[in-house]
Amino acid sequence: MASPPPASSDLTVPSTSTTSSGDSTAKTDSHSTTTTNAPSIPYEESVGRHVSRKELPADVQARIERNRLAALERRAKYQKRLDSERSIAQQFGEVLPLPSLASAGGESGAGYLTSAIIEKNAAEIHKAMEEVEPLPKNEWTKFYDYDLSKMKDTRAGFIQVIDDDKKRDAEDENSKKRKWEPTLAQPDPSIFLGADDNYECQDCTSIDVDFQLLRYFHVPVCIGCRDAQPEKYSLLTKTECRADYLLTDPELRDTDLFSFWERPNPKKSTWNNMMLYLRCQVEEFAFKKWGGPEGLDKEFEKREREKEARKEVKFKKELRDLRNKTRTSVWQDKRMQQRPKIHKHNFGTALVDPESGASVQTCVECGIQVECEEF
Amino acid sequence: MASPPPASSDLTVPSTSTTSSGDSTAKTDSHSTTTTNAPSIPYEESVGRHVSRKELPADVQARIERNRLAALERRAKYQKRLDSERSIAQQFGEVLPLPSLASAGGESGAGYLTSAIIEKNAAEIHKAMEEVEPLPKNEWTKFYDYDLSKMKDTRAGFIQVIDDDKKRDAEDENSKKRKWEPTLAQPDPSIFLGADDNYECQDCTSIDVDFQLLRYFHVPVCIGCRDAQPEKYSLLTKTECRADYLLTDPELRDTDLFSFWERPNPKKSTWNNMMLYLRCQVEEFAFKKWGGPEGLDKEFEKREREKEARKEVKFKKELRDLRNKTRTSVWQDKRMQQRPKIHKHNFGTALVDPESGASVQTCVECGIQVECEEF
DNA sequence: AGGAAACTATATCCA
DNA sequence: TCTATACTTCCAAGT
Ligand SMILES: [Zn+2]
Ligand SMILES: [Zn+2]
Numbered sequence: 001m002a003s004p005p006p007a008s009s010d011l012t013v014p015s016t017s018t019t020s021s022g023d024s025t026a027k028t029d030s031h032s033t034t035t036t037n038a039p040s041i042p043y044e045e046s047v048g049r050h051v052s053r054k055e056l057p058a059d060v061q062a063r064i065e066r067n068r069l070a071a072l073e074r075r076a077k078y079q080k081r082l083d084s085e086r087s088i089a090q091q092f093g094e095v096l097p098l099p100s101l102a103s104a105g106g107e108s109g110a111g112y113l114t115s116a117i118i119e120k121n122a123a124e125i126h127k128a129m130e131e132v133e134p135l136p137k138n139e140w141t142k143f144y145d146y147d148l149s150k151m152k153d154t155r156a157g158f159i160q161v162i163d164d165d166k167k168r169d170a171e172d173e174n175s176k177k178r179k180w181e182p183t184l185a186q187p188d189p190s191i192f193l194g195a196d197d198n199y200e201c202q203d204c205t206s207i208d209v210d211f212q213l214l215r216y217f218h219v220p221v222c223i224g225c226r227d228a229q230p231e232k233y234s235l236l237t238k239t240e241c242r243a244d245y246l247l248t249d250p251e252l253r254d255t256d257l258f259s260f261w262e263r264p265n266p267k268k269s270t271w272n273n274m275m276l277y278l279r280c281q282v283e284e285f286a287f288k289k290w291g292g293p294e295g296l297d298k299e300f301e302k303r304e305r306e307k308e309a310r311k312e313v314k315f316k317k318e319l320r321d322l323r324n325k326t327r328t329s330v331w332q333d334k335r336m337q338q339r340p341k342i343h344k345h346n347f348g349t350a351l352v353d354p355e356s357g358a359s360v361q362t363c364v365e366c367g368i369q370v371e372c373e374e375f
Numbered sequence: 376m377a378s379p380p381p382a383s384s385d386l387t388v389p390s391t392s393t394t395s396s397g398d399s400t401a402k403t404d405s406h407s408t409t410t411t412n413a414p415s416i417p418y419e420e421s422v423g424r425h426v427s428r429k430e431l432p433a434d435v436q437a438r439i440e441r442n443r444l445a446a447l448e449r450r451a452k453y454q455k456r457l458d459s460e461r462s463i464a465q466q467f468g469e470v471l472p473l474p475s476l477a478s479a480g481g482e483s484g485a486g487y488l489t490s491a492i493i494e495k496n497a498a499e500i501h502k503a504m505e506e507v508e509p510l511p512k513n514e515w516t517k518f519y520d521y522d523l524s525k526m527k528d529t530r531a532g533f534i535q536v537i538d539d540d541k542k543r544d545a546e547d548e549n550s551k552k553r554k555w556e557p558t559l560a561q562p563d564p565s566i567f568l569g570a571d572d573n574y575e576c577q578d579c580t581s582i583d584v585d586f587q588l589l590r591y592f593h594v595p596v597c598i599g600c601r602d603a604q605p606e607k608y609s610l611l612t613k614t615e616c617r618a619d620y621l622l623t624d625p626e627l628r629d630t631d632l633f634s635f636w637e638r639p640n641p642k643k644s645t646w647n648n649m650m651l652y653l654r655c656q657v658e659e660f661a662f663k664k665w666g667g668p669e670g671l672d673k674e675f676e677k678r679e680r681e682k683e684a685r686k687e688v689k690f691k692k693e694l695r696d697l698r699n700k701t702r703t704s705v706w707q708d709k710r711m712q713q714r715p716k717i718h719k720h721n722f723g724t725a726l727v728d729p730e731s732g733a734s735v736q737t738c739v740e741c742g743i744q745v746e747c748e749e750f
Numbered sequence: 751a752g753g754a755a756a757c758t759a760t761a762t763c764c765a
Numbered sequence: 766t767c768t769a770t771a772c773t774t775c776c777a778a779g780t
Contacts (some may be wrong), residue, residue, distance in 0.1 A: 086774055239767060248755075249769090271762050272768045307757080310774095427756085542779090616753060623770090624754085638753055645777045647753045 201225050216261035217278040235261070236282060237274040245286035246299055252277070257285060576600050591636035592653040610636070611657060613650040620661035621674055627652070632660055 199209045201222035208222045213233065226233040238260070241247050251257055258277055265271040288298040430664045574584045576597035588608065601608040613635070616622050626632055633656055637648040665671040 120769095153771090237767060250755095265762090267767050268762075270764080272769055276766090304758090310757085457752060560758055610751085638751080640776095644775080647776075649752055651751085685771090689759090 165368065203229070212261065213278065217259050217281065219278065219280075221356075230279070231283075232280040234279045235276040236279055238277065241277050241282050245282050246296065246303070247282065247286060249286070251289075258282065463496065481554050578604070587636065588653065591651075594653065594655075606652070607655040607658075609654045610651040611654055613652065616652050616657050620657050621665065621671065621678070622657065622661060626660070626664075633657065 198207050198208050199214060199220045201209055201224075202220050203225040204222060206222035206224060208224070209220045210223055210226050210233075213219045213226065215220055219233070221233055236244065238252055241252055242249070252260075252275075258281055261276040263276060265274050286296055287293060290299050324339040377645050573582055574589060574595045575582050576584055576599075577595050578600040579597060581597035581599060583599070584595045585598055585601050585608075588594045588596055588601065594608070596608055611619065613627055616627055617624070627635075627650075633652055636651040638651060640646040640649050661671055662668060
C-alpha cells in the first residue's frame, strides 16, 4: 500500500488495436496484444502513456463525439430516476453489503487484515508494486483518478482514499469537487445510482460512461472507448483469469487486489455466481506477478509443456497399470493356485499399444506379453 | 462473535471413556466416542455439565491428587527459569508474531474483516452459535475461563477479551485478579513462560497444567486429565481435522474459529509447519456445523459412499476406454496400417534350453524366443 | 505427528 | 459467457 503504481487507466497500449470484443476465446490470443507486435521490448518500455486526444485519428475523434452526444441524451433519460434510485441503493446497501476491509489504513496502522492469504498476497503485491515508480498524473485527466490499490472498502461501501505521494499531483480543486461516493451493488446494476456529479470517460471526453464498469470496477470509461479497447475494458470470468493470466484462487478472491462483479451463472442460474473481472486490472496484476507479457507468456508456455509431459507420463502409467490389472484380475486365480508350470504359450490376437505403436500378443494362460514388432 | 457458546471446556462427556491416546487411527473411530454409546440421543442432550469433583470415583481422585503433587514439584523446577524465559519470549515475539486480527471488536463495530471466506464463515458460525444458549459459568471454576471465541489476537500477541453477556456470570474479582497475559509462541514451547499466577486444571484441582495447551489453546488442563480424556484434549493435525471432522481449509485457517499450534513438520523439517488443533475445539465446531455427532457421521458415510461410487465409475470408464482403445487398435491397426514387420508370432513347440534348463518357444518367422515358465 | 499449490475431473441446489 | 470441490504432486534456504 506504500506507493502503488497509478491506476490501471494509466496503462495504455499506444496503438489501440480494435480487436473484436470476444474476450473468451483462445488462450493463446489473450495476452498477445503487446507481445506479438513487440516481443523484444521489455514491458516497462512497451507501455506508453496516454496519447493526447488530438493525436487520435479523425475517425476515432468522430466516434468519440458521437458517443458524447449519445451519452448526453441517455443521461437525460437517467436523470429523472436518480433520486428514487438512490434510496433504493441504500436499501440494498443493508441487504447486500460489499465485502469490507479493516478500517485502519496505511501500513503504519495497527489494525491489519489477518487471513494468511491476504497477508501473503499483500506482501507480494507490495513488493511487486514498489518496483514500479508512481507515474505523475496525466494532464488531460479532468476527474479525480481513483487508484483502486489505495482504496479501502468500508462496510458501508464508501471509498476512502488513502493520501500518499501521488496526491500532490492531483489538483486539490479536482480532488474535492469530483469526489465520488459510490453506491452499493444491487441486483440489477444496469442503472447507475446516486451520481451527484458528471463523469467523463477517462479515455475521451464522452460522459456516456459505462455505469457497470464505474460501479463495480471504479473505472469511468465510456461505452465507445470500452468497446474500442477490449484489451483493457473487456470482462473475464474468474476461470478465464486463472487460465489466461495464471492467477490463483486466493489472489482472485482477495478484494485487496481485484474488484469483481458477480452475476448469475449463465449456465444455470442456481449455480454459483459468475465472477467477472476487468481485464486491465487483472492484466496489470498478472504482468507484475509474472514480469510483463513476456514473463507471462513464458510461464504459460512452460506450463503448457509441463502439462503435455504430465499427460504423456500419466497415460503411459495408466496403460501399464491397467494392463497389469486386467492381466492379474483375469489370470490371478489360476496363477495363484498353480505353481509356475511349464506350458506352451497360447498367444491370441495381437493388440496394438497406442502409446508406443507396438503390437503385443498375450498368452491366455500366463499373461506374458510379447511384442510382435521386431527390428 | 455475537453470543458464542461457552468455551469448549464446558462440553464434557459424562462418562469419560479412557480411549487409548491414538488420535490418528482409523477414520471411522475418530468421532464414535459419543455415538456408539448413545447413538439415539441428540447431541444437546447427550452433553452434560461438568460433574462435581467429589462425585468422581476414588481412583480418579487419587490420580488427581498425585498429579497435583507432581505439578507442584515440576513448577518449582520451572520457577527459576521464568524471568529469563520471559525476556526470551519477548524477543521471539518480535520475530514470530501471531496472525493478527482487525482491531475493532464486537458486532457493532464498523471495522470488520473482509475476506469473503471469513465473512461467509463468520455468518455461518454466528448462525450456528446462536442456536446454543450461553451456559452459566460453573461454580467449581476458580479461574477466569477464557472463551476463545471472544478473543481477538492483536498483532502483539496479547489477548483482549470482548465483554458480552457472559461476563456478568464471572465474578469481577476473578476476572481482574486472574487476568492472563499470554506470551508469544517460541520455538520450544515446552516451557511455560510469563505466568504470574497459578493455574488449575479445569477438570480437577491439579495445578500441573499442560503449558502447551494453555498457551496455544488457552485451555488450562492438567497432564493427567489431558491424558485421561483424549477425546477432548488430544491434538489433531490439520489434515486429520479435514478428514475426520470434514472441516474445510478456510474454516481451519480462520483464527476466529480455532487456535492452532504450529510445529516443525515431522516428515521433513523444511516443509510446511505441521498445524495442531485441539480436539474439543474442533469437535465443538464440527458438531455445530454438521449437527452433532450423528450429523457428522451421516455426512461422513455419505461422502464415503460418494467416494466409493466415484471410484467405481472411474474404474469402469477407464476399463471401457482401454477396451475400446485396444479393440480399435486390434481391428484397425492390423488392417489399416499394417507395417511390413508386424506379424503374429508363430511359436512352435517348446524346447528346453540345455544350459539354463528353461523351456523356450521360438517364433518361426522372426526368431524371437520366449520362456515358457512363468512365476 | 503433513501441508499447500497446482492440476484435473465433476457436480453444481435452497427457497 | 461457469465455479467450488476433491484429488495429486511436490515441497527449502544460504552461500
Ligand atoms: Zn471514451
Ligand atoms: Zn486435571
